[in-house]
Amino acid sequence: xxxxxxGVYVCHCGSNIAGxxxxxxxxxxxxxxxxxxxxRDYFYMCSDPGQDLIKKDIKEYDLNxxxxxxxxxRMHEPTFRNTLKAxxxxxxxxxMANIREQDSWVTEDKxxxxxxxxxxxxxxxxxxxxxxxxxxxxxxxTKRALVIGGGIAGIQAALDIADAGYEVxxxxxxxxxxxxxxxxxxxxPTLDCAACILxxxxxxxxxxxxxxxxxxxxxxEVSGFVGNFKVKIRQKARGVNPDLCTGCGSCAIIxxxxxxxxxxxxxxxxxxxxxxxxxxxxxxxxxxxxxCVLCGLCEWNCENFAINLYEEDKIFEIxxxxxxxxxxxxxxxxxxxxxxxxxxxxxxxxxxxxERILNASGxxxxxxxxxxxxxxxxxxIHCVGSRDEQVGNPYCSRVCCMYIAKQAHLVKxxxxxxxITVFYIDVRAFGKAFEEFYTRVKNEGIIYRRGSPSEIYxxxxxxxxxxxxxxLGEIIEEEADLVVLGTGLxxxxxxxxxxxxxxxxxxxxxFLLEAHPKLRPVDxxxxxxxLCGCCQGPKDIPDSVAQAKGAASSVIALFNKGKVTIExxxxxxxxxxxxxxxxxxxxxxxSALEFDSEKRVMRVNEALCRGCGVCPSACPSGxxxxxxxxxxxxxxxxGGLLWEE
Amino acid sequence: xxxxxxxxxxxxxxxxxxxxxxxxxxxxxxxxxRLIRVLCSGRIDPKFILNAFKNGADGVFIGACHPGDCHYxxxxxxxxxxxxxxxxxxxxxxxxxxxxxxxxxSASEGEKFQKVANQFVEKIKSLGPLNWR
Numbered sequence: 220x221x222x223x224x225x226g227v228y229v230c231h232c233g234s235n236i237a238g239x240x241x242x243x244x245x246x247x248x249x250x251x252x253x254x255x256x257x258x259r260d261y262f263y264m265c266s267d268p269g270q271d272l273i274k275k276d277i278k279e280y281d282l283n284x285x286x287x288x289x290x291x292x293r294m295h296e297p298t299f300r301n302t303l304k305a306x307x308x309x310x311x312x313x314x315m316a317n318i319r320e321q322d323s324w325v326t327e328d329k330x331x332x333x334x335x336x337x338x339x340x341x342x343x344x345x346x347x348x349x350x351x352x353x354x355x356x357x358x359x360x361t362k363r364a365l366v367i368g369g370g371i372a373g374i375q376a377a378l379d380i381a382d383a384g385y386e387v388x389x390x391x392x393x394x395x396x397x398x399x400x401x402x403x404x405x406x407x408p409t410l411d412c413a414a415c416i417l418x419x420x421x422x423x424x425x426x427x428x429x430x431x432x433x434x435x436x437x438x439x440e441v442s443g444f445v446g447n448f449k450v451k452i453r454q455k456a457r458g459v460n461p462d463l464c465t466g467c468g469s470c471a472i473i474x475x476x477x478x479x480x481x482x483x484x485x486x487x488x489x490x491x492x493x494x495x496x497x498x499x500x501x502x503x504x505x506x507x508x509x510x511c512v513l514c515g516l517c518e519w520n521c522e523n524f525a526i527n528l529y530e531e532d533k534i535f536e537i538x539x540x541x542x543x544x545x546x547x548x549x550x551x552x553x554x555x556x557x558x559x560x561x562x563x564x565x566x567x568x569x570x571x572x573x574e575r576i577l578n579a580s581g582x583x584x585x586x587x588x589x590x591x592x593x594x595x596x597x598x599x600i601h602c603v604g605s606r607d608e609q610v611g612n613p614y615c616s617r618v619c620c621m622y623i624a625k626q627a628h629l630v631k632x633x634x635x636x637x638x639i640t641v642f643y644i645d646v647r648a649f650g651k652a653f654e655e656f657y658t659r660v661k662n663e664g665i666i667y668r669r670g671s672p673s674e675i676y677x678x679x680x681x682x683x684x685x686x687x688x689x690x691l692g693e694i695i696e697e698e699a700d701l702v703v704l705g706t707g708l709x710x711x712x713x714x715x716x717x718x719x720x721x722x723x724x725x726x727x728x729x730f731l732l733e734a735h736p737k738l739r740p741v742d743x744x745x746x747x748x749x750l751c752g753c754c755q756g757p758k759d760i761p762d763s764v765a766q767a768k769g770a771a772s773s774v775i776a777l778f779n780k781g782k783v784t785i786e787x788x789x790x791x792x793x794x795x796x797x798x799x800x801x802x803x804x805x806x807x808x809x810s811a812l813e814f815d816s817e818k819r820v821m822r823v824n825e826a827l828c829r830g831c832g833v834c835p836s837a838c839p840s841g842x843x844x845x846x847x848x849x850x851x852x853x854x855x856x857x858g859g860l861l862w863e864e
Numbered sequence: 865x866x867x868x869x870x871x872x873x874x875x876x877x878x879x880x881x882x883x884x885x886x887x888x889x890x891x892x893x894x895x896x897x898r899l900i901r902v903l904c905s906g907r908i909d910p911k912f913i914l915n916a917f918k919n920g921a922d923g924v925f926i927g928a929c930h931p932g933d934c935h936y937x938x939x940x941x942x943x944x945x946x947x948x949x950x951x952x953x954x955x956x957x958x959x960x961x962x963x964x965x966x967x968x969x970s971a972s973e974g975e976k977f978q979k980v981a982n983q984f985v986e987k988i989k990s991l992g993p994l995n996w997r
Contacts, residue, residue: 291884292901293876320887321899325978331895338898722935724878726972744877744935744971788903808937831936832907836946848907856900857912860871861920 370398879927
């Protein structure tokens with residue numbers, strides 16, 4: 220090996236770094252180090268002139284290692300790797316020192332920050348001196364996508380990917396696609412009917428030849444990596460052959476078993492063999508084996524012989540190149556706020572339940588009635604289960620202010636004499652045409668009172684909502700025949716399980732975490748897996764659709780490229796040192812270590828190794844070397860941190 | 865008394881990202897906490913830790929993903945076992961076991977990183993420099 224010639228570049232990042240760290244002093248200190256040929260500082264290393272500086276020096280000083288002291292490598296490592304590549308240097312000869320996120324932004328004292336910067340740059344220089352060239356491999360991409368969740372976000376993502384000419388599996392755990400949007404009456408702020416805009420899209424899904432719709436299915440297991448995922452799907456037994464069922468419904472007419480209708484939030488009944496709603500896609504019936512008593516009446520009544528009462532779950536495997544998660548949300552359970560009496564008083568409903576009451580195909584066929592009577596007064600309460608530290612949901616659910624305004628408007632339209640009072644903390648009408656809609660609703664004679672109710676109790680046949688009006692500064696008691704809680708959005712339990720299976724990160728609020736909050740809002744922490752809709756955080760329909768289109772275009776971009784590069788950061792076995800003890804074999808989570816029975820040594824399967832580095836840390840003979848994170852490359856940094864300052 | 869020296873290890877996917885988030889959120893913490901990035905906490909060979917103590921570290925910090933959240937499925941579980949065993953060993957060598965700290969910090973827990981970093985630096989300061997060689 221020839222001389223080690225290291226160039227070190229310290230970034231000011233405007234005043235982000237230079238405002239706290241004495242950059243000149245860092246430069247002077249690093250100049251004293253062995254193997255360091257040139258040290259420079261610049262306002263913005265990531266800018267074109269900054270990168271040109273590095274490229275010029277690589278040529279001029281014949282550099283063979285580069286250290287950039289700037290922001291987190293999680294931010295700009297790819298940028299500077301490309302800089303090296305452009306200058307003809309292997310990109311893995313770059314090392315970054317994180318003196319912004321982990322120094323200038325987190326250290327109060329300027330002197331201390333400068334010392335820490337010197338120390339961090341020093342260990343980067345030391346590590347750089349031991350870095351070796353590595354070569355990326357290209358792997359082809361399976362040009363088929365999986366979309367998990369058949370709500371509006373999943374439907375949109377699937378349609379966009381399919382329209383680009385790629386095959387899509389759309390997996391939905393319920394018997395029909397449509398999701399929460401199918402349950403809604405009208406959509407704010409334009410008041411177009413949810414079903415009227417959703418059902419054409421649902422039909423489009425069945426008509427698109429590129430979409431394979433898998434309803435009543437769940438994802439069991441996912442393995443592989445970007446471009447090459449293997450997914451195990453469980454087809455739950457639905458007891459009805461979807462190819463033979465015509466959706467005539469003669470089975471449901473004869474079925475003697477009643478069960479609460481989930482689609483109507485339990486406000487009506489369905490049979491044990493059912494179709495969630497009339498516009499269901501696919502238009503087939505499903506037996507809920509939880510309730511079915513296997514009497515066989517439906518089987519006897521079905522003219523198409525579509526029913527099989529003894530069907531069992533099936534598991535099958537599919538290969539896909541990318542996955543879009545669109546698993547949506549769950550409504551907050553207001554039983555966690557017992558002061559509102561939900562579950563105790565029939566006249567207290569959640570937002571989604573009231574949405575069903577308003578819906579023409581709902582349990583009351585659109586007539587606003589509680590206990591068979593038309594209410595004379597209705598109270599709406601904002602922020603139930605959102606912006607509430609007590610129940611662990613400090614976030615805003617983003618849709619409740621507007622759906623309450625919409626529901627209040629719909630009530631006023633149908634029951635002009637009904638007294639409507641809305642209790643709010645603040646009204647957040649932030650979207651396009653939201654504020655205008657809110658103003659319109661206020662002018663319709665709906666009373667908005669600022670205050671968060673503390674209690675709901677019953678007096679005679681009326682409910683009394685007790686609250687402080689914080690604008691008037693007085694306690695008020697509002698009578699109501701019906702109370703609608705503006706229940707917030709919470710992450711689905713099933714999504715949390717899915718996140719565990721797929722190793723997806725969660726945000727503090729338990730929604731799925733995006734790769735970057737601003738610049739990569741549809742990417743997950745795992746390459747090739749994208750997020751859209753409410754699984755990533757509460758959002759309204761246009762935002763869900765926009766994010767779905769974003770996720771779809773990421774998938775399409777990946778498929779158009781057709782190839783992914785695999786980082787060469789992998790383990791390898793030095794055969795001379797290996798005793799074939801097999802200790803590493805059991806530790807590898809990817810079964811990437813194989814025994815070569817001829818040579819009696821272990822070998823790393825490069826198609827499987829992901830580079831975690833568990834095996835070299837356990838090898839008793841030091842036979843396994845982790846490329847880019849070799850023992851010496853780490854220990855030299857440990858030593859560097861312990862130098863006397 | 866010289867300043868205390870801490871060697872920090874953080875896995876790329878959880879703790880290092882959490883530390884970055886602490887940075888993005890401008891949450892200040894003790895400057896003694898300095899991190900070496902590894903892809904997985906499972907890469908941290910017990911010998912790195914012992915050598916660190918041998919060469920003058922007063923404390924060693926390991927930041928990993930929460931159990932069940934490991935980017936590499938089970939790497940952090942191996943770290944848990946290694947650290948448990950190593951702590952027993954450290955005691956026998958006359959090193960207080962609190963000088964080795966394993967914490968689970970996710971990519972969204974910037975505040976937790978700040979808290980944990982400050983607590984660990986405080987702890988090591990109260991234990992004082994390690995006189996062991």
